[in-house]
Amino acid sequence: MRVSQILNPTLREVPAEAEVVSHQLMLRAGLIRKAAAGIYTYLPLGLRVLRKIEQIVREEMDAKGGQEVLLPIVQPAELWRETGRWDVYGPEMFRLNDRHDREFCLGPTHEEIVTDLVRGEVRSYKQLPLMLYQIQNKYRDERRPRFGLMRGREFIMKDLYSFDRDEAGLDVSYKKMYDAYTRVFTRCGLTFRPVEADAGAIGGTGGTHEFMVLAESGEAAVVYCPDCDYAANVEKAECKPAPVAGEAPQGAYRLVDTPKAKTIEQVAEFLGVPKNELVKSLLYQGDGKLFLVLVRGDREINEVKVNNALGPFINLQLASPEVVEQKLGCEPGFVGPLGVPEDLLVVADLEVPLMPKAVCGANEEDKHYVDVIPEKDFRIDQVLDLRMVEPGEPCPKCGAALKDARGIEVGQVFKLGTKYSKALNAVYVDENGVEKPCVMGCYGIGVSRTMAAAIEQNYDKDGIIWPIPIAPYHVIVVPVNMKDEQVRETGEKLYEELLKLGVEAVIDDRDERPGVKFKDADLVGYPLRVTVGSKTLANGEVELRDRKTGEVQLVKVDELPKHVQGIIQEALKVNKGN
Ligand code: ATP
Numbered sequence: 238m239r240v241s242q243i244l245n246p247t248l249r250e251v252p253a254e255a256e257v258v259s260h261q262l263m264l265r266a267g268l269i270r271k272a273a274a275g276i277y278t279y280l281p282l283g284l285r286v287l288r289k290i291e292q293i294v295r296e297e298m299d300a301k302g303g304q305e306v307l308l309p310i311v312q313p314a315e316l317w318r319e320t321g322r323w324d325v326y327g328p329e330m331f332r333l334n335d336r337h338d339r340e341f342c343l344g345p346t347h348e349e350i351v352t353d354l355v356r357g358e359v360r361s362y363k364q365l366p367l368m369l370y371q372i373q374n375k376y377r378d379e380r381r382p383r384f385g386l387m388r389g390r391e392f393i394m395k396d397l398y399s400f401d402r403d404e405a406g407l408d409v410s411y412k413k414m415y416d417a418y419t420r421v422f423t424r425c426g427l428t429f430r431p432v433e434a435d436a437g438a439i440g441g442t443g444g445t446h447e448f449m450v451l452a453e454s455g456e457a458a459v460v461y462c463p464d465c466d467y468a469a470n471v472e473k474a475e476c477k478p479a480p481v482a483g484e485a486p487q488g489a490y491r492l493v494d495t496p497k498a499k500t501i502e503q504v505a506e507f508l509g510v511p512k513n514e515l516v517k518s519l520l521y522q523g524d525g526k527l528f529l530v531l532v533r534g535d536r537e538i539n540e541v542k543v544n545n546a547l548g549p550f551i552n553l554q555l556a557s558p559e560v561v562e563q564k565l566g567c568e569p570g571f572v573g574p575l576g577v578p579e580d581l582l583v584v585a586d587l588e589v590p591l592m593p594k595a596v597c598g599a600n601e602e603d604k605h606y607v608d609v610i611p612e613k614d615f616r617i618d619q620v621l622d623l624r625m626v627e628p629g630e631p632c633p634k635c636g637a638a639l640k641d642a643r644g645i646e647v648g649q650v651f652k653l654g655t656k657y658s659k660a661l662n663a664v665y666v667d668e669n670g671v672e673k674p675c676v677m678g679c680y681g682i683g684v685s686r687t688m689a690a691a692i693e694q695n696y697d698k699d700g701i702i703w704p705i706p707i708a709p710y711h712v713i714v715v716p717v718n719m720k721d722e723q724v725r726e727t728g729e730k731l732y733e734e735l736l737k738l739g740v741e742a743v744i745d746d747r748d749e750r751p752g753v754k755f756k757d758a759d760l761v762g763y764p765l766r767v768t769v770g771s772k773t774l775a776n777g778e779v780e781l782r783d784r785k786t787g788e789v790q791l792v793k794v795d796e797l798p799k800h801v802q803g804i805i806q807e808a809l810k811v812n813k814g815n
Pocket residue numbers: 346377379386387388389390392393394646647648649681682683684685686
């Protein structure tokens with residue numbers, strides 16, 4: 238392609254609406270444009286990157302026996318009613334009616350549709366295992382679409398669904414996908430980590446891992462062990478109780494004044510006690526049901542764990558101050574577990590009953606109880622792991638101190654079990670003529686999010702630094718002065734020869750100053766730049782510059798095309814792992 242012809246509108250200024258680097262650079266490099274919040278157009282160079290990621294994904298899915306299909310975006314409500322998800326999915330689902338007033342949605346995911354296909358077409362154990370996948374748009378009316386392609390409302394996902402005879406078969410399919418994902422993200426040139434994840438609302442029998450690209454801008458918090466392979470999303474990371482030392486109080490608990498001290502910090506400071514001697518008590522509301530959650534004052538409540546233990550709820554939230562007032566007769570800052578109504582469920586984190594003594598809210602304005610003994614002074618209905626892990630805590634596998642990091646979730650592998658096959662009656666007949674539900678797994682890769690994640694990890698102050706396997710083009714030929722005949726002709730000749738050798742090349746044939754051309758080339762992130770100028774041509778040479786390292790080599794004009802071809806072939810070969 239000729240740069241003069243490519244629709245590649247680059248911008249010098251950082252667009253005000255873009256918060257994260259990948260979003261800024263994709264707009265500035267002319268790869269995407271916004272149509273509406275969370276909805277984007279891919280321009281030619283952006284689309285080329287997307288297609289390359291798709292192709293890597295496709296090759297790795299095919300290599301594991303995946304078969305590509307294309308499932309509909311517009312899906313009938315009836316199928317979602319069969320699994321009960323029409324009502325559960327909530328406001329994230331884009332819903333629409335046809336002219337006959339029949340209800341549909343734009344697919345946020347495809348378990349229903351694919352299971353419907355399989356129940357119609359699979360009869361016998363001989364047809365299993367089966368792995369079907371597609372690469373297609375997904376629609377989710379996200380509460381906060383943001384960060385460009387990172388969290389869109391229309392985005393591109395690869396979703397694969399596995400159907401097996403039994404759990405052992407599912408384990409094999411799961412392992413295949415786990416390995417395939419490892420290859421996909423390695424081939425995309427990303428630094429990533431598979432982490433243990435929460436099974437959440439999709440529900441299912443067991444394991445799930447998220448593939449996290451490690452980057453400061455990541456929305457997910459993870460902990461990992463520096464000494465072994467343990468890594469987990471903080472939502473999931475198991476917490477062992479770490480008791481605090483201390484003596485139980487001699488006398489009974491007492492009511493004390495704590496004027497205006499509502500937060501853990503304020504109470505700890507006012508009473509002069511460490512935060513780990515306080516009980517943090519929060520009234521929660523899950524779909525209308527109220528319950529009191531207790532953790533030690535120095536810990537954070539993990540709402541995902543709360544939801545899993547007591548729900549799942551469609552809507553779990555802190556009770557409003559009005560509801561707290563109504564139920565417990567005080568402001569949220571003075572809530573505590575002593576003397577709460579009998580019908581209020583009290584759940585406590587594992588560490589709470591181990592506290593030798595505690596300060597708790599008294600359910601009375603400006604008052605707290607001190608010298609409370611959690612084990613005996615108030616009712617706890619359930620003791621569970623309900624808190625957030627913290628960096629420095631021991632690794633559950635090997636005991637080393639955990640570290641924390643931010644991650645971008647680019648993929649997830651998930652053991653579904655028979656949840657959907659049972660609900661939709663996707664069954665097969667086994668060797669003995671017995672009818673059984675298929676055992677399923679589902680496996681998603683955020684293809685468009687992966688494009689953003691690749692930028693989050695590969696950029697500098699001048700722009701994007703594409704890993705060669707997903708770069709829009711491999712090399713840009715820049716004749717520094719199009720008016721100089723020898724320069725122009727040499728540039729054109731090199732460009733033609735590169736194309737003949739199968740190298741993906743563009744030529745910047747614009748009548749622009751070299752500085753402008755170099756800036757654009759760096760911004761777009763072509764891995765290699767060939768600079769053709771009269772000075773080096775005098776020696777029969779051109780400059781070859783590596784975008785990543787900034788290294789410049791002088792190469793003979795005649796040798797340039799083969800030399801570049803060699804670099805690209807090597808990068809793609811190593812990358813494919815052949
Ligand atoms: P998240 O927790 O980030 O909302 P999710 O767990 O709901 O994602 P999945 O249903 O597991 O997402 O979808 C599979 C993959 O699709 C995710 O791993 C992610 O890479 C991608 N993805 C999910 N939601 C979006 C979105 N709104 N925009 C872009 N990619 C997304």
